[in-house]
Amino acid sequence: MSVLEATPPAVRKTALNAVHRQMGAKMVEFNGWDMPVEYPAAIGCGIINEHLAVRNGVGIFDVSHMGDIRLAGREALAAVQHISMNDASRLAIGQAQYSALLYPQGTFVDDVIVHRLAEDDYLLVINAGTREKDFNCVRDNTRQFDCRVDHLSDDFTQIAIQGPRGVDLLQKLTDADLKLVKFYWVTHGTLCGLKNILMGRTGYTAEDGFEIYIPSDEATSARVWYAILDAGREFGAIPCGLGARNTLRLEGALSLYGHEISDTIDVWEAGLDRFCKMEKPDFIGRDALEKAKVEGVEMKLVGLEMLDRGIARDGYKVLDRSGSEIGYVTSGSPAPFLKKNIALAYVPPAHAAVGTTVNVEIRGQGVSARVVPTPFYKRPKKAAKSESRQAST
Amino acid sequence: MSYPNDRKYTKEHEWITADGSIGITNHAQDSLGDIVFVELPKPGAEITSGKTFGTVESVKAVSDLYAPVSGTVTAANDALATAPEQVNKDPHGVWMIKIQLKDPSELNALLSAADYEKFVSEEAGH
Structure with missing residues (x-):
């Protein structure tokens, strides 16, 4: 002790x-x-x-457990660009984007929503469990910019x-x-x-x-x-x-920090490529991601739908058809609207194609599941929505 | 909801009647929330006092079911495979399995309704 x-x-x-x-x-x-x-x-x-x-x-x-970090000042855009993977220069005033703060090795400090509130004024909405880590990361990595960083979470x-x-x-x-x-x-x-x-x-x-x-x-x-x-x-x-x-x-197959994304998972594995703008000026994690892209990923995040009776839960093993362990469930639950049992899981690329059948180990038994496209649920388009939703209420 | 006097209770929140019907308590279903999955032993299976005999899952959580006493399963409530939410709606009316008790005197060691209610309120820190 x-x-x-x-x-x-x-x-x-x-x-x-x-x-x-x-x-x-x-x-x-x-x-x-x-x-x-x-x-x-x-x-x-x-x-x-x-x-x-x-x-x-x-x-x-x-x-309210979500946190908030504000970056404001003449070089606020350059600061946001340096610490986040999406391209904040594309944001008009009043626009927001999904993005992430990365470690130099291309893994996740956190995922964030970047809001552009005014000309040189950005608000990052961050996760509860990573508040202090995120603020330290933003503050420590933006010292070279003419920009104030305020922790507004409380x-x-x-x-x-x-x-x-x-x-x-x-x-x-x-x-x-x-x-x-x-x-x-x-x-x-x-x-x-x-x-x-x-x-x-x-x-x-x-x-x-x-x-x-x-x-x-x-x-x-x-x-x-x-x-x-x-x-x-x-x-x-x-x-x-x-x-x-x-x-x-x-x-909606939206990532949760500590599950689908973490400090050991990189952008390519998590499948968040479309929010990572390699063509923008340098940002933290970019060099490692460039290298990782060439090397290819060992694991890929996929959607699973249970075919047999059983609910996949966070941390359950994913097995191939012969029973060998090949991956793990990051989040699994019954889906109340879809009325199916669904999961997100990391598996090797060889097992990641839509339609592939795998097993999820539930209380010692392999229960069959299929790789399906994500998101599992997509909200209906506007015009169709008002009609179909009214019909259902 | 009050706890019926016609049966005995365990600290793991199961109930059992004198004729061997076993279910979970109102407190258990309320703690679990929406029940979506129940896995039960087949008729003929042996269950052992204090050991798990099945699983109940809510949207959020997985819980083991513990045998209040030892015995042989004579029936499992198959309706719960497709309508597990019945347990939420009527926890003291819906049985999960029926057993032939190995030793009916084992019932004496279980909690009365009043004792169980007291146990639950103490557990909740009230």
Whole structure:
């Protein structure tokens, strides 16, 4: 035993913690945060109902555990370009993009959404479990630029309003004209009497929706949370926890840090090529990725659909038809909207082609699964959406 | 929801009636959330007190089922293969397996409804 024992880090709470408990949410520890995993069946919730509310109507999530880093100043663009793999020079003011911070070896510090708020003003929205690491990475690697770096994670309560009716719900509470805001664009407006609130048409559910950033004091956070739920009643809005957030993002095959992406997995393995712009000026991780591209990948991320009875879970082994271990499941779950058991897994390229049959080891038994295209779920196109969604409600 | 007096309970949140029907408690189904998968032994299988006899999965979690007593399976509730959510809806009404008890006196070592309720509330830290 060492003399200096690490103090267990205190579990952190969002400004809405008391609200979740009052609503009867089942709370779990997630990346050091005390978060709602699901709300009670007694109020029409539970992971499956919450998931379906987002696909068919609208669901409300407290995602204040997400962090925020702002880069502002004359050389803010150059700084963002240096630390992230997507091409931020393509962003118009008010536009956002999916990107990632990389280590020099081309693996992931974190995945992020880069928002361009003004001429030389960028906001990075980052993951909860990587807040400090991300901030240190951004600060340490941007010292050579004329640009201020601020860690704003504790300044915001972030609420996600997700689902095809999310835009209708939020429009009731703001003077901003939301129909003018395209997917992955942001706007500012008055929301519930709060001035100049950032609203992004973004999310982590593979659905249309918004994420709003309001002041993080408890009274304001609770007032806005309940105002959103009230305004959403006519659309069947219900509160949603991290359980549904996970099944929704899995249907959309969206990566989760620590699962599909991590400090040992590189961009090519994760299949995030289209968000990595090798042609832009130098960025951290680029040299290693150039080399890795030539060498080729040893593992590839694929989508699996279970063919036989059984649910693949995070960490389960993937076997070939002869029973030899060839890979592992990064995320696996029943898919409540698709009504299938699905998974994301790393397998060698030889087993990665769509249609390949593999086994997933479940409690000592090989259960057959097929490699399928990802995403598993794609939201319907706009015109078709209003019709098909209305028919289903 | 109250716990019926016509049966016994385990600290692993199963219940068993005197005639050998076994299910999981309301507390168990509530903790698990939406149940999506139940794996049960076939008739004729032996189960052993305190050992796992099957699996129940919710969207989020995998849990083992523990045998309250030893015995031989006489029936498994096949309806749960296609409608596992029945367990959420009526946990004390829906049995998972029926067994022939090896030694009915084993029931005496299990918890009464009142004791189980007390155990659950203490476990929850209330």
